[in-house]
Amino acid sequence: MxxxxxxEEALIAAFAEIYRSRAGVSVGIGDDGAIIESTxxxxxxxxDMATDGIHFNRSWSSATDIGAKIAIANxxxxxxxxxxxxxxxxxxxxxxxxxxxxxxxxxxGIESVAKDFDVSVVGGDLVAGKTLTIAxxxxxxxxxxxxxxxxxxxxxxxxxxxxxxxxAGLLLLSKGLASSDSPDVRAFQRPEFDPHDLIEFGFEKIxxxxxxxxGLLSDLPKLAKASRVGIDxxxxxxxxxxxxxxxxxxxxxxxxxxxxxGEEHSFIVVVDSKWQSGTPESWIMLGTVVxxxxxxxxxxxxxxxxxxxxx
Numbered sequence: 001m002x003x004x005x006x007x008e009e010a011l012i013a014a015f016a017e018i019y020r021s022r023a024g025v026s027v028g029i030g031d032d033g034a035i036i037e038s039t040x041x042x043x044x045x046x047x048d049m050a051t052d053g054i055h056f057n058r059s060w061s062s063a064t065d066i067g068a069k070i071a072i073a074n075x076x077x078x079x080x081x082x083x084x085x086x087x088x089x090x091x092x093x094x095x096x097x098x099x100x101x102x103x104x105x106x107x108x109g110i111e112s113v114a115k116d117f118d119v120s121v122v123g124g125d126l127v128a129g130k131t132l133t134i135a136x137x138x139x140x141x142x143x144x145x146x147x148x149x150x151x152x153x154x155x156x157x158x159x160x161x162x163x164x165x166x167x168a169g170l171l172l173l174s175k176g177l178a179s180s181d182s183p184d185v186r187a188f189q190r191p192e193f194d195p196h197d198l199i200e201f202g203f204e205k206i207x208x209x210x211x212x213x214x215g216l217l218s219d220l221p222k223l224a225k226a227s228r229v230g231i232d233x234x235x236x237x238x239x240x241x242x243x244x245x246x247x248x249x250x251x252x253x254x255x256x257x258x259x260x261x262g263e264e265h266s267f268i269v270v271v272d273s274k275w276q277s278g279t280p281e282s283w284i285m286l287g288t289v290v291x292x293x294x295x296x297x298x299x300x301x302x303x304x305x306x307x308x309x310x311x
Contacts, residue, residue, distance in 0.1 A: 003103070004096035008126055011100060015090075018107045019114070019121035024086055034122035036087055040141035046077035052132040060173045060180050061189045063102045067109025067134070069263070072193045073213065074138035075117060076265040079195045080211035082146030082203040088114060088121045089137040093129030106134065113193070144204065151208040151227035151270040155289040160198055160267045162239065162284055163212055164254065166191060167261035168246040177249060184246060191265045197280045198267055205278075208270035215262040216286075217302075220295055223268060230292035232299055239284045256304055 003011065012029075021028040027035040048070065050056055056066045071088065078085040090110060094103060114121055151157075169188025172178035178185050203209075210223050224231050235255065243254035250257075270289065271279065290296075297303060 001100045002096065003094055003098045003100055003128075006100050011103070012126060014100070014104055015107050015124075015126075018104065018111050020111065021122065022118055022120045025120045025122055028120065028122050029124075034087070034089075036122060036139075038141070040143060042142045042145065044078055044081045044083040044140045044142045044145070045137065046074060046081075047135065047137045048073045048077070049133060049135040057173075060185070062109075063105035064109035064112070065190045067106035067111075068113045068190050069109075070134050070136055071110045071113040072191055072265050073263070074136045075113065075119065076193065076195075076211040076213070076267075078138050078140035079198065080146075080209050080267060081140075081142060082144060082206070082209060083140035083142035084199070085117055085119045085138055085140040087139040088119055089139075090121055090124035091126070091135040091137075092124070093127050093131070093133040093135075095130060095132065096128055098132060110136070146203050146206050146209040148208055148210050148223045148226035149228075150206075151223060151229050151289045152272075153229060153289050153291055154273055155207055155270045156273050156276045157231060157286040157289065158269045158271070158279055158283040159212070159216070159286055160195070160269060160280075160283050161192060161264070162242065162258065163216060163261040163264040163266060164240070164243045164257035165246065165261070166264050167215070167257055168243070168250060168252075171250050171252075172246075175250075184249075188263070191263060193265050195267065197282065198269065201269075201278070201280060205275045206269055206271055208268075210268040212264045212266050212268060213262060215260045215264075216268070217259045218262070219268060220286075223270070224293065224295060227270075227289070228293070230290045230294045230296070231287055232290045233287040233295065233297045233302075235284070235286060235297075259302075 016029040075085045165187035169185035240254040
């Protein structure tokens, strides 16, 4: 069935059957607005938008994975502020000839992520448009925000999960070197997202924090600029051995995949050196915060420059 044949009211009702309200929702989908409970001193809000052909490709990813990936991007922004995600608002613009089943699968992908992290979709909007676009607003609770601007000289920089596989998946698909059902492209289709070790480590121990959405090559300078510092990378390339098979297929060095890869939604974590020994073993050491305003690699210019993440 097409969207124009079903109608807005019936489609909203179908969405409401997929989304489930969890703790903190007094009034969810079905009224003029949602009513939510708040027990924290501060709230954090973030929004993200994805458009067909620009931010996702239907031939590369399923509708469920597309929905899940957009939801992950929003939850990542909340966690990157030192917050705990609580609620999502989902707005969709779709052509009249769009298949209803496709939109419902996108909703199922969003709900699958929301359920995993005890988050509720509490409302949204549905409008007609020329191109399928999904816009999500995320809300969360935060006690003491962690900003990009808190890094200090001498601090140690970690990443919670190694990057590289998302870019590898994108390149394999775009070059026709892998099909959409290949395990090699899974990290691009639906990134791994598990901030529990970050939350358990404790936001109060973190001086600066940032979600990796545009790639380390792009995101590290943003953090450095906000904190008015430089960063010297001292990455142990043994930690990147998992990228070697993909590196061989693409003829791109593992370090380059690692630094350029975006839409990973792991986290850059900056901590005082006194907390270094207490960081989770799965985190990878990136380097040290230094004086100046440059990003260097073992004290020298980066081995490559240019843009990081792009379609």
